[in-house]
Amino acid sequence: MAKEAEGRSPRTLSDYGKYLHAFDRWLGGSAVAELTPVAVSRYVAERQRGSRYAARYISAVLKSFASWLALMGYVATPLGTSVLAGVRTPRVDRRREPCTDDEVRMMIRTLNATSDRTRARDKAVVLTLLATGLRLNELRELQVADTHIERPIEQSYVFVRAETSKSREARKVRLDRLAAQAVHEYVRGLRPFTGTGGALFLTEGGKPFSLCGFKNYMARLRGAFEAAGIKDWMAHRARHYWATSAHRTGMTVFDIAAEGGWRDLKMVQRYTHERPFEELQRLPTPLSAALGQRAV
Incomplete structure (x- = not known):
């Protein structure tokens, strides 16, 4: 309770x-x-x-x-604290790795080469994950009415309802141009059921995905990506990629937490990664940036 x-x-x-x-x-x-x-x-x-x-x-x-x-006050130490305060939680030494930019490009090429029967849906699903960082079940429970394809298309977004979110809070998440276009093409032309209501992503039979069915669908995508040389595909890696990319483009951890649906900034730190060294080499060092500003 x-x-x-x-x-x-x-x-x-x-x-x-x-x-x-x-x-x-x-x-x-x-x-x-x-x-x-x-x-x-x-x-x-x-x-x-x-x-x-x-x-x-x-x-x-x-x-x-x-x-x-x-x-x-049921069970506590003499000082009123938890009796398990001194019990250490086991560490799991595994670095969470987001997708790389090269892997994302390979995914798009792979999706463009898939069967015409599922290509539109597959592209819309994967690009939405990469563009929004939605959790797997948040994506599964998106409704057509939650998807707002705007003009200009760069202003498109999805609305995550509170009851579908792990954080239990509603939020808006931006769709980039590629993802918005993929969703628009899927809904307007190739979605099995073309009504204005119901789940956004449907099975080939026109039914909403169950959670188990959606996980199986993700496993099929994973198999296609592995055949193309992309290892360990999963929705969470796309979420890592979104958070890391957001950080690289200058979003603050507070903005990332709000748009990503995190309550705890520590979780944002777990999902964001430092810029690759090769990318840092293309930027001015702190000293050169400071001297450059001073000279202006």
Whole structure:
């Protein structure tokens, strides 16, 4: 209930319930007082043997639960803090890499060479992901009415409804010219159902995608891209690319957080990456920039 009051997504709430129930079964149905640093550390260590990523998430869930117990006064240290405050969350040493500019160019060439039957939809989906950084489910749940193709086309945007967003907040996200044109061509000419309502992206049978079906569709795109030499395609890499590109063009972390649907600036830092060194070499150094300004 507490997490629901915070506005967490249904998927997050489901995950919290699943992991807390699993820990309770591991404890053998013991009382909440058994939520101790020793027990949690042992449990997380066991989970780490299977997946470091799962162990990290489980640790975060249990620590969040312990913080809530302390806040409510159910289980806490003598100082009133969480009993798990000293439990360390496992680190996962994996650098998140966005798509590269060359990979994006290769994607566009690959999409242009795909079957006429799905080309328009595939281009609209991939270019929208790259241009907006939408999360997978946000893209899946876009409605035709959420898509605003404007004149001039560079002013086009999509509207992410609060109920479809992980942040539970509505927002507008700009569509660039390429993505807006691809969406326009798909909706006007090749979308299976040409009505003005309903989901934007449809199956070949004209039905809205289920979440499982959309993930399978993404897997098919991944296979096509891998055959073209592009590894590890996924919607999240497109989100990384969008955030990194936004940073490279001069957007502030606050603007990126607002348009990307992040509440925490730390998440923006995880998704943005420094400019490639080769790109930095084309820019003036801080000293030369300062001297140049002074000379003007």
